[in-house]
Amino acid sequence: MLSLLQDLDLRFDAETPDHGPAIEAISAEAFGPGRFVRAAERVRETAPHDPALSVVAILRGEVVGSVRQTRIAIGGTPALMLGPLAVRPAFKKRGIGRTLLGLAAEVAATAGERAIFLVGDRAYYMPLGYRPLPVGSVRMPAPVDESRILGLELVPGAFAGVCGAVGPR
Ligand SMILES: CC(C)(COP(=O)(O)OP(=O)(O)OC[C@H]1O[C@@H](n2cnc3c(N)ncnc32)[C@H](O)[C@@H]1OP(=O)(O)O)[C@@H](O)C(=O)NCCC(=O)NCCS
Numbered sequence: 001m002l003s004l005l006q007d008l009d010l011r012f013d014a015e016t017p018d019h020g021p022a023i024e025a026i027s028a029e030a031f032g033p034g035r036f037v038r039a040a041e042r043v044r045e046t047a048p049h050d051p052a053l054s055v056v057a058i059l060r061g062e063v064v065g066s067v068r069q070t071r072i073a074i075g076g077t078p079a080l081m082l083g084p085l086a087v088r089p090a091f092k093k094r095g096i097g098r099t100l101l102g103l104a105a106e107v108a109a110t111a112g113e114r115a116i117f118l119v120g121d122r123a124y125y126m127p128l129g130y131r132p133l134p135v136g137s138v139r140m141p142a143p144v145d146e147s148r149i150l151g152l153e154l155v156p157g158a159f160a161g162v163c164g165a166v167g168p169r
Contacts, residue, residue, distance in 0.1 A: 010096075012103050015054040015066070022063035023056065030086035039142035040083050040119055047072050047168035053080060053111060055103045057087070057096045064091045067100040069108060074117065074138050075164015079151070080108050082118040101128055108154060115158035117151045125150050139165040 015023070027035055035041060049068040057065035065087035069080040082104060087096045108116055117133065118125065119140070130150040138149050151159045 009060040011058050012099060013056055013058060014107070015051040015056050015068070017051070019056050019063050019066070023066045023068075026063065026066055026086045026088055027084050029088065031084065035084070037142070038119075039140040039144045040081060042141040043072060043081055043166050044070055047081075053104070053107055053113070055100050055107065057091075057100060059091065064088045065096045065100055067104050069104055069116070071113075071169055072166055073164075073169045074162050074166050077115070077159065077162045077164070078113070078169055079115040079117050079158070079162075080113050081166065082116050083120070085118075085120075097124075098128060101125075105129075105152060105154060114155040115151060115153050117149065117159075119144050119148050120150060121148065122150065128152075133159060133162060137163045141166070 031038075047070050049070045053069040053071070055067050056063050067082065067085040069082050072079060072081045082101075085097060085100060087100075105116060117138065118130070120130075122132065130152045132147065133149050133151045135146045138146075151162070153159050
């Protein structure tokens, strides 16, 4: 049997305004009402995500997964903040999340971005190249477990000496 990723009707695209309601529904399903008080959401209130750097997975015309990226700076270091990343429960464990992350890094690099950071589970992101940023180096607008602050350099050394508050560029 063909795996889902070989399904000819699965495609990955840049986000457009039409995808907004479906992405909101996927986020609600994945994170519940608590999503509005997450530290990353506080950042996104001041710096909206960039649809051109955000990717959706579309299966037979329906959005089944999404990853968003937001242009921010950490102190003087420009970076993208990745998130939320979510895949509809029925379509998990088929590589869609991993593919979304790979494409997010690809569109970021193509756009001239140098680094990506996120707040997430080490067990999921480290096999995909993310590494912990030094504890205390990244100040979020609300408390987070600092061991979950992870970074991916698209340009070697892009996070060298990174230090400061996360905010709009
Ligand atoms: C995390 C998420 C996006 C992964 O999507 P996905 O399409 O299932 O991902 P992939 O198919 O690429 O990878 C699945 C693998 O990652 C593992 N995985 C999923 N979430 C994980 C986590 N938090 N920590 C460690 N491993 C995790 C799965 O167990 C699976 O392992 P397997 O391949 O050995 O079976 C999806 O589970 C989801 O939407 N979760 C709820 C929202 C969320 O937690 N988002 C991340 C915020 S940090």
